Amino acid sequence: MAETETVVDPQPSKEEEEAANGNEEHMPDVQKPSDDSDSDSDSDDETQEKAQTEALELELYNNPSNYDSHVQYIKLLRKQGDIDKLRQAREAMSALFPLSPEMWREWAKDETTMCSGEDAFLEVEKLFEQGLSDYLSVALWCDYLNFVQEYDTSVRECSTIGISKARNLFERAITAAGLHVAEGCSIWELYREFEQAIVLTIEETDSEAREKQIQRIRNLFHRQLSVPLVDMTSTLLTYKTWEADQGVTVDVNSSKCDGLPSHFVSAYQRALGMLNARADFEEKISKKDVDDSEKLKEFMTYLKFEQSSGDPARVNILYERAITEFPISSDLWLDYTRYLDKTFKTSKIVRDVYNRATRNCPWVGDLWVCYLLCLERCHASEEELSSVFEKSLQCTFSSFDEYLNVFLTRVDELRRRISASTQVEDGINYAVIRDIFQRASDYLSPHLKNTDSFLRMHSYWAHLESKLGKDMIATRGVWESLLKISGSMLEAWQGYIAMEIEMGHINEARSLYKRCYSKRFTGTGSEEICHSWVRFEREYGSLEDFDLAVQKVTPRLQELHLFKLQQENQTVGAPTDERENLVRKNLREKRKPVSSSMDEQSPAKRRKDLDQKNNKAYGNDKGHGRHLAEANEVAQVHDSKADSASTKETKNHSPRKPVIYSDQCTAFISNLSLQATDKDLRSFFNDVGGVGAIRILTDKDKRPRGLAYVDFSDDAHLAAAVEKNRQSLLGKRLSIARSDPQRGRGKKTAGRSSKFDRGEMNSEVSVESSKGRRGPQPQSAGQGHGDDVQLIGKNTFAMPRNVRALGFPSRDKPQSGEAKELGDENPKSNDEFRKMFLKG
Template identity: 60%
Template sequence: MDETLTTTPETSEAPVSNAAAGDEEKNNSEDEPMRDAAENADGLDSDSDAESSDSQSDSDDEAQQNLQLQTLEAELAANPSNYDAHVQYIKLLRRMGDIEKLRRAREAMNELFPLSPAMWLEWTKDEASLNTGPEAYSTILKLYDRGVSEYLSVSLWCDYINFVQEFDPVVQQCSPAGITKARDLFERALTAAGLHVAEGNKIWDLYREFEQAILLTIDETDIEAKDKQVQRIRTLFHRQLSVPLAGMSSTLITYKAWEVEQGNLHDVESGNISEIHPHVASAYQKALDMYNACVHHEEHIASQASDSEKLQHYMKYLKFEQSSGTPARVLVLYERAVADLPIASDLWLDYTQYLDKTLKVGNVVTNVYTRATKNCPWVGELWVQYLLSLERGHASEKEIAEVFEKSLLCTFSTLDEYLELFLTRVDGLRRRMASTGEEEGLLEFQTLRQTFQHASDYLSPQLKNTEGLVRLHAYWALLEAKLGKDITAARGVWESLVKICGSMLEAWKGYIAMEIEHGHINEARSIYKRCYSKRFPGTGSEDICHSWLRFEREFGTLEDYDLASQKVSPRLEELQLYRIQQELKSTEEKQHHPIRNVRDKRKLESDIDEQSPAKRRKEVGKNPKKVPEENKGQEYLPQATKVEEANAEINKSEDVTKQQSTSDKSRAYTDQCTVFISNLNFKANYEHIRNFFSDVGGIDAIRILHDKFTGKSRGLAYVDFSDEEHLAAALAKNKQSLLGKKLSIARSDPSRGGKKEPSGQRNFREQKRGTDRSGEAGSAAKESDDASKEAVKETKSVNGKPGGDNIQIKGKNTFAVPRNVRALGWTSNKPKAVEEDETPKSNDEFRKMFIKKD
């Protein structure tokens, strides 16, 4: 056994040692006279030294092999799925000649992986070299059966056939039982590999040789038996000639020569088929045409190409064979492909899908799925299809459960593959329950519930807050309610889900939908109360609020609807404010325009407008030493607080208006073509208003008024139009509804709420605005800030108690402060002289003054 194992071609050490031995013999023959002289001188000492050296070398090799063996054993103990480690371990044990360990190593590897045909040949030869007794013969036959079932290999089939013919005593005696046994083996080989285009003729030739050998054993006097055997051989020839195989022309010549021996033909010409039977000639010509059509595919897959290129060649070849409509040839080609590319998952998937379409059920399909999952255990789709195939074949629950448990031990690339496996298993259990009795169905449901629990425990840590986990639990709750008739258990499933995926709107909606489906309205309402205030991604928070209101409209009383509205409305307003803040923040980040703080704004306005009367009065209020005599004793600290509140209102208004375009920011609003909108829905935004006036057109700007403390809409807005024509069309839409509320639309007239602005002052400010707009492009944003600060300064310049009838707001962005509303800190006790001095005069007024003087 040691000699047989050492001389195998897989080991590299054996050829080296043989070559060294040959060189040593050559040197010994050349130096023989010198060695004889040395032997006389050295005597037995030289022999003793040589033996010692050889012993030391063998000891070193053995120590190195033992160290390598321990390393591989440790590697396999830590990672049994290491294919290369298994191969190296088997090679090392084979070189060392440790038979028992070698057997165990091969069995351990074959439990996890299919062995290659070359490894099966090694295994069978090693076992055959040990013993050829009845027990050993039976063991080797089982090894051959296992080998040919894993991969298609013509060489392994031929070796299997030769072994049986050589060592099976029944076959050797050519008894009827032995002949039948051999023929059955040949037919199995032909079914498996007889259609192998490149190598299948080897099995056909072996079969004919066997039958011809039997013909020679028949007694010449038994004419009937001889004729029967001759016809059997002729039939084999006809079968072979009808199959597209390599070397068809030589097979035809051999057949014609054989027929000449039988006295049926007189010409053995290779190209002439007219003399043979027409049916045989027609089948031969058809097979030859088919071979010629696929010969270029055979050349491609036989070429030294990369695995990816070879896979493409096989896929093209398979499509060609499938178009011919011969499933047997397609199956053989698939087997050839997976033998050449055993870990090509796409190839196995294509193979199994083809079998599911053509054969659907049977041992062939099951065998292919078993080998596919052994070669590519990391592909979850193969395991799913495997389970479905077992269910189609009415496999036992035990077999299906074993395959399922084995699949969970594999490592898949995505978590969805694990989820799909669990769902497939549950589907099968549910379908099985429908076809069983009540008691068996109860047992099946217990298994189903355990599978769901296993799936939840297995996947929840990885699939938290995912649609896949919601899908799993929704399915579970449905089956608990429908099949298990246990609504409490179904609620328990949903409760466990919302603990894991409480931030997912779909989880809560599914829970509510189940309660509504079963008519449990109060339970559904309680779930709404639990989740309406939660924060969900996207618009989920608003959606759950609106969903609750719709639920109460459809199922609740008026009191229920009012209660839901009271809870939902503040929540919706809070969410709307949050959305506006986020939009403004996003807009600011996109524009890369930092917000100036109050100190920067005040510094900026002091640089631009040093000489304004409001500025001077502000300085007077700040410096006690400059307080006029008549104003002494008045309290300025509360007034400063009010000014700060007005400033905050202006800043908040500015933040809201930053949603407008840059052109809107730089524009001065004169309210010449402006409508004032009241009774506006608090939820209405700029897009709602723009869409409302979309049929009118001509919109220049939209300004929605917001509360200075909460930032919420006040239900008021201004819309500027480009001309009077569009303005008139907009006024015609008065009393029309927007978001469920009838709008009150009127032309804006700010002068009605206070003292009319002198024309000279308006001309002066408009002239200033025109000058400002003629500046650089980057001054637009600064102008907007300056205008807002003018309004702040005008507010600060007012001194006195709240009350009175008149208020005048100055500045470009006058829309930022509500019309007809007195600012905080406004008073009517204003010195008239200061008021007159502060009012700039127009050109017309100056002209009239000169005319009067004249």
């Protein structure tokens, strides 16, 4: 092998193609002058390529699992012709990833150019075998077959051993890709050409051997034409021509089967019908300008069709074609492996496919689980099972439940093997199971604590410690370790107690009840454990034990009941101060808006408010008070009629009282995912406990605003909830703080009403003026009778205090005529208004 020879595989230029075709005489015989700029350009390119190579080497050193960097690095080394580095880069990548058929063909081609000697031939042959194990590729099979015929001496010389080797290889290729509808005919043609070449090596005098070889070729034609492949008509004409050369009378120009054996004709017609039935599917999956998702969908439709035909070999070939097109489609791999499990079960082909599936999609936990089960069905060795299990734990799954599933699958396999075996085989004992459980607990406890899946794992672990390990101390140790991690989970205590009762350990179960009856559990868990203890003593304990349990749980239940009533009063009780409610409503982002319009008040309510405002405006003037009392008596007659009418009207349409939230022990949550639900929040605070009502804020169109309030049973639970601030829920970091309704309610500004503090309008006055009422208008606090400012309308609060709104009269000047009756004067024009300001 020449060490200095470089690998060059660029696309030839047009001039190079002409030179290769013998067209050198058409090229001008002129020597191009050398140019310093060309050499400088070449130097710059080399410097740039070297920098790129070093950058890729550093990237692969830091991140060897970067697939794209491997591909770019190999392309760059191949362009530079660095054989040693190129070979090392390819080997490193193939150890981590399956290579595409194109990369395998390039690698084999590069190594073939340096092939010299038997050792080199074996290395290239090994490369072809590796490449064919990754993906189905007819082109790679053809390269392999041509390579063997050219470089294997025994095959080239048509020795008995060489012919046998070549035929075995051709039969493997036919089995692997001979049913490929679009490309399989290439392998059949190579096979026929090889057999026809053997005829030339047989002596004319050996008629028996010659006739036997001719019959072998005829059988190959018959086999090929009984398979639905493209260009079947062309293959038929080739076959008829060959038969004519052998002395058979056939019409070589006709596509009909006249003069051919009847069994061959029926097989050919059946294959032609199968090809026609698949022509539409083949056309759809062979389109180049189709989106990948659409193309994959067409493959799945084609697969359903093939599965309905009931030929597993054809289904298998089509799955391989789809995998080659979409090597990292996890759904496709899962569908493929499920089909193989159902069809072949323990065949070696199933194990090989699972191995390839986990190499292409290592992030799918279900594939690893099914792989372990497949190995168990095939009675794989403990070494292979352990190796696959350890590889799976090095992968990155999308959820921790997938890791748990892999751990438990390995435990299941070991349990079945130990239970079924009468003697310890391959060094397997229960200590291996205990080690796997411990690794699972250490790795998953930070992520799955207080979950049902974590509880089930420890329950399973404790069961095996008791049944297989025969160690009660270790069994209790499993439960104690779970309580240390998830002690606030009621189900953990219940499972521990149930195990002790099942095994007849009554005193141990009683001691567990004594440890946990006073603990605080979520929901009604605290009450439930108390009642459970009493039931336990009723069924298993003595009278003294029963009395002790009742004595212990009674004050605890009373305490829980009282606490529950306090929480209900805090959340349901409504404050009596209406102004307090309005302020809280605004501070709490108007969760339950309450209308303050006088139109929604009853006449009696409006009269009462009016009396209070008039008394405040006129002070303790008894005369005014007497006149107002007389006016109110008259108004009562009118209001009583209105009240009776409104009572009838509102019997069927009484407004629903707004729910008032006190927020005494509430967490305010912001930056909440818009997809989050009450269930998500409750699950998020499950480890904290004490969760009460949950209120997710929405806008007027009922769309989530990313805000929520969560009530807790007491301050301890609330403090624990606030500690979860900045933790993620549904991909968003939550902002959690204690809700404080009093925040932002500063002191009222002197001389200004609370409504103006909140930026609200004097809607009562505007409503009455819109109805044309002339009664005495209420004045705002701190405003005397002589002020010219009249706060009437929507925007008058922002006007200067020495300017009254246009079009409204002054109460200091008497009104006359029509203006007096209307309670208004003619509005000033723009010019009059301008002159008024100029005079001022």
